[in-house]
Amino acid sequence: MTIFLLRWLAALALVLATYNPTQWNYIRWALANYTTSLPMVALAGLVLLAAYAVFLSATYRSIGIFGIALVTALLGAALWVLTDWGLISITEPGPLTWVVLVGISLILGIGITWSIASRELTGQSDVDNTDD
Numbered sequence: 001m002t003i004f005l006l007r008w009l010a011a012l013a014l015v016l017a018t019y020n021p022t023q024w025n026y027i028r029w030a031l032a033n034y035t036t037s038l039p040m041v042a043l044a045g046l047v048l049l050a051a052y053a054v055f056l057s058a059t060y061r062s063i064g065i066f067g068i069a070l071v072t073a074l075l076g077a078a079l080w081v082l083t084d085w086g087l088i089s090i091t092e093p094g095p096l097t098w099v100v101l102v103g104i105s106l107i108l109g110i111g112i113t114w115s116i117a118s119r120e121l122t123g124q125s126d127v128d129n130t131d132d
Helices: 002-018 025-031 038-084 093-122
Strands: none
Touching: 002 025, 002 038, 002 093, 025 038, 038 093
16 A cells, blocks of 8 residues: 555656646746746656656556546546535636546556556566567
8 A cells, every 4th residue: 555655646746746726837837937948948848758658658558548548437437426416616627627637646656556456466467578
C-alpha cells in the first residue's frame, strides 16, 4: 500500500504541476513567461514531458488500453455517483477540475504500480517481450 501511495503522490504531483485551477502550474507559468524566459519554459516542459513518458509508458505496458479504459470508466462512474448524490456539481468547473485531475493521477498511479500489485497477488512476474 505504501508503494502505491508514494507512486500515486508522484503522479499527482506531476499532474498538478502541469495544470490545476490555481495560478501555480506549468501551463499558466509558461504562457505568462515564454516571451522572456523561453529556454527555461522549454526546459521545464521537456522535464514534464520526460516524466509523462515514464508514467504513460509504464501505465500502457502494465494495464494496457483496456485497463486504462476500465479505470477511466470506474472513475467516471464514481464521478457520476458523486454528482448524483449532490456532492459535486458538474456546472462548477473548479471542483470538477480537481476531481478530474485526481482521477488522471489515479490512472497513472494504478498503471505504474499494477505490475507490483499483480506480482504480489498472483506470485507471477510480468515480463516484457522484446524482439532482440
